[in-house]
Amino acid sequence: xxxSTKCRGLAIVAVAVILAVGALxxxxxxxxxLIVCQAGDVAVLDNQQSTGPSKxxxxxxxxxxxLRFGTDVDANGVLYSTKTILPGIIRDWRTVVHAxxxxxxxxxxxxDGVFHSGNPITAADFKYAMLRRAALKRDYIHTFLGxxxxxxxxxxxxxxxxxxxxxxxxxxxxxxYFWDIWNQRTYYDSVLVQANATPDDPWALKYVAKNDCGSGxxxxxxxxPGVEVQLSRFEQYWGEAPYFDRIIWKIVPDxxxxxxxxxxxxxxxxxxxxxxxxxxxxxxxxxxxxFGPSANQLAIQINANIEPFNNANLRWALTYAFPYDDIxxxxxxxxxxxxxxxxxxxxxxxxxxxxxxTDLVKAREYLVNAGYGDGIALTLNYETGYPExxxxxxxxxxxxxxxxxxxxxxxxPTGQFQTGTGKKTLGMLIxxxxxxxxxxxxxxNLNWNSTSSANYIGYGNPEVDALIMPALSEPDxxxxxxxxxxxxxxxxxxxxWIYICQPNFVAAMRSDIAGYxxxxxxxxxxxxLSRSGG
Amino acid sequence: xxxGRKRRAADPTRPADTRCxxxxxxxxxxxxxxxxxxxxxxxxxxxxxxxxxxxxxxxLLGLIxxxxxxxxxxxxxxxxxxxxxxxxxWMGTDALGMDIFTRIVYATRTDLLIAxxxxxxxxxxxxxxGVISAFYGRVLDEVMMRALDSLQAFPSILLGLAIAAALGxxxxxxxxxxxxVNFPMYARLVRSQILSLKEAxxxxxxxxxxxxxxxxxxxxxxxxxxxxxxxxSSLNVGWSVLMAASMSFLGLGIQAPEPExxxxxxxxxxxxxxxxWWSAFFxxxxxxxxxxxxxxxxxxLQDVFDPRRR
Numbered sequence: 001x002x003x004s005t006k007c008r009g010l011a012i013v014a015v016a017v018i019l020a021v022g023a024l025x026x027x028x029x030x031x032x033x034l035i036v037c038q039a040g041d042v043a044v045l046d047n048q049q050s051t052g053p054s055k056x057x058x059x060x061x062x063x064x065x066x067l068r069f070g071t072d073v074d075a076n077g078v079l080y081s082t083k084t085i086l087p088g089i090i091r092d093w094r095t096v097v098h099a100x101x102x103x104x105x106x107x108x109x110x111x112d113g114v115f116h117s118g119n120p121i122t123a124a125d126f127k128y129a130m131l132r133r134a135a136l137k138r139d140y141i142h143t144f145l146g147x148x149x150x151x152x153x154x155x156x157x158x159x160x161x162x163x164x165x166x167x168x169x170x171x172x173x174x175x176x177y178f179w180d181i182w183n184q185r186t187y188y189d190s191v192l193v194q195a196n197a198t199p200d201d202p203w204a205l206k207y208v209a210k211n212d213c214g215s216g217x218x219x220x221x222x223x224x225p226g227v228e229v230q231l232s233r234f235e236q237y238w239g240e241a242p243y244f245d246r247i248i249w250k251i252v253p254d255x256x257x258x259x260x261x262x263x264x265x266x267x268x269x270x271x272x273x274x275x276x277x278x279x280x281x282x283x284x285x286x287x288x289x290x291f292g293p294s295a296n297q298l299a300i301q302i303n304a305n306i307e308p309f310n311n312a313n314l315r316w317a318l319t320y321a322f323p324y325d326d327i328x329x330x331x332x333x334x335x336x337x338x339x340x341x342x343x344x345x346x347x348x349x350x351x352x353x354x355x356x357x358t359d360l361v362k363a364r365e366y367l368v369n370a371g372y373g374d375g376i377a378l379t380l381n382y383e384t385g386y387p388e389x390x391x392x393x394x395x396x397x398x399x400x401x402x403x404x405x406x407x408x409x410x411x412x413p414t415g416q417f418q419t420g421t422g423k424k425t426l427g428m429l430i431x432x433x434x435x436x437x438x439x440x441x442x443x444x445n446l447n448w449n450s451t452s453s454a455n456y457i458g459y460g461n462p463e464v465d466a467l468i469m470p471a472l473s474e475p476d477x478x479x480x481x482x483x484x485x486x487x488x489x490x491x492x493x494x495x496x497w498i499y500i501c502q503p504n505f506v507a508a509m510r511s512d513i514a515g516y517x518x519x520x521x522x523x524x525x526x527x528x529l530s531r532s533g534g
Numbered sequence: 535x536x537x538g539r540k541r542r543a544a545d546p547t548r549p550a551d552t553r554c555x556x557x558x559x560x561x562x563x564x565x566x567x568x569x570x571x572x573x574x575x576x577x578x579x580x581x582x583x584x585x586x587x588x589x590x591x592x593x594l595l596g597l598i599x600x601x602x603x604x605x606x607x608x609x610x611x612x613x614x615x616x617x618x619x620x621x622x623x624w625m626g627t628d629a630l631g632m633d634i635f636t637r638i639v640y641a642t643r644t645d646l647l648i649a650x651x652x653x654x655x656x657x658x659x660x661x662x663x664g665v666i667s668a669f670y671g672r673v674l675d676e677v678m679m680r681a682l683d684s685l686q687a688f689p690s691i692l693l694g695l696a697i698a699a700a701l702g703x704x705x706x707x708x709x710x711x712x713x714x715v716n717f718p719m720y721a722r723l724v725r726s727q728i729l730s731l732k733e734a735x736x737x738x739x740x741x742x743x744x745x746x747x748x749x750x751x752x753x754x755x756x757x758x759x760x761x762x763x764x765x766x767s768s769l770n771v772g773w774s775v776l777m778a779a780s781m782s783f784l785g786l787g788i789q790a791p792e793p794e795x796x797x798x799x800x801x802x803x804x805x806x807x808x809x810x811w812w813s814a815f816f817x818x819x820x821x822x823x824x825x826x827x828x829x830x831x832x833x834x835l836q837d838v839f840d841p842r843r844r
Binding site: 254255256259260263274276277326330384394395397410416 | 608609610612615629630699702703785786789790791801803804806807808
């Protein structure tokens, strides 16, 4: 009797366990999970310290845009972002132009926004975000803000918190790209950030680098550096709730693995797919690849502050030796736009034909004039993980060999490459430059301003420097174009870049993933994705 | 006059084990000398002979292979990009139209150079380190061995990658990395040999007749401790090629477009998913054959040199 009671008890426990496990499986099966993979690791969670791979994750944790861009569908059925400004966490805005030509922008915030910590989103958080960006000076935006406002050193006077949900910002004058700039800025939970600031680290760089201080549609769950980042939906998000309950970012440095994972359906989206592989993937069943024109300028950048590249004749020899016509058809299978100068193709003022074509005879003449008639050994640096850049380097090397230059290709790990570009210590490098504001003067500020951190070769031309700020703040489009043309001529004359092309944008995903919006930032807003039929 | 032979025969400093080693007659397959005996033992190990044969073929390919191809190993030819193996291109072409067979032939030279230089460097450095450490013993031995412990505490591939990242990618630096990663193994091998040999009577005899420490170490002890070093070297050759290829695959070794098996696999792996299997397959096959041959040869040498396995 006693024995059978015991057995019955055990049976009840076993049934309960089976039911519980079953329920768990059912719950997991119903959970909507988006799995993505990318090549680069997520290094930090702070926009002010992050690089591309990190930013892709950040835009789901932080409410990346103060306002929203509208969307439209192109002829191929691809969703893309337009320049139409729509309300976001800032529900309304107003600009008043004063009699002296200055103006005041007033922003009205939604009152239902909260951060992941539970703190309410207030105007003070926006002011703090501007202040932090200007103080850290870690990117080129602070110089742009300086040009726009001239008030970055005097925030309390010109950036005013009127009440919890109203912010006023003074500007010298109405600016041409005002909304483009404002629309793509991160804001932080200033209460949380300031609580973790220390006298040694007044902007809490260490804390923000490793912790979630955002209010975006997803909350950081787990983060294993080099392995994966897991995010779960933030239920109190002020905007529309995202479709997926969870997003899992997997770090898969190997290209073949990323492709195979996507083809097998083990991941829903794969990033960092080179063009040739993307074209091949587009024919695979169950996979779709979104292509689009991009303003991403791929170029060989030459640092004239480092010997022997300070020799202008040598730079011209390199310019004429580059195999321009081979790149787009052979490396990109035609999926790239030609780029002939510092103003990207598709922009107002862009050159429509190449001024310097491949001419090995002329290249040899310049090399002799440079004093290297007996030959010279040079190094071209490129970052790991970009096979097309390596192939371009090999084609370049072959041409250079014919004029007497022995080119060594040096592949650098990401960290080493970024250190080199940050400190401007690389003599010659191949890399791509993408600006989020699609205008010529913005690109001049980004790439050619002697104080810009994105100017990896330390280019400096006093006349260009003097023209950048006036062009950025010039409201008259014709005058602005004139200044941009002048800057283009100056930059071309210095032979600092070899303009290769603008490879098309690529995003590869499973066919049932819907809602992908092509952004000019080339960042991926995964919180907008859904699964058709799901 | 055969003074030298007479003197050597009477030299009391010669180690006993070399004097009492049995010499095979020609009828037994030997040549009557030590090398003849080694060859006799070696020939009896069929796998080792196969390994040695393959290795010889690969070396020959590196030496005379260029005679069989008219292509340039580093010259792109976009019109011939990604061609499958054919009569014109025996092993196909890569994404830039470079002939895979030609690149493999030239890569053989590069990889053999790396392997030989790396193993030679590690063996010389390790042997010197080991003999000094063991001969002087006491505090010096302790310090030198703890230094080796520290070096070997790091996984070899990580240590190699760290050094390569610091030095920068180049052929010379790959060899330096392999020497640094490998020499502790030789140092320990030689040290263990010297520790037993230095108590032998021939060392006392050498000292008695007035040999100084340097002469005893390098003239008498070191030559008698090299048997295991030869075995280890043959095994290490394959491993060095594998390590060099791994470094190149990760972008920290030889740089494209220089022909090297690891570089070729790295470039070809990207094409595999598009069905272009040949770009990575053939260099991979050569690495496999080379490492296997070196291992079989190493096993054979071990049989010859290790009295317990005779």
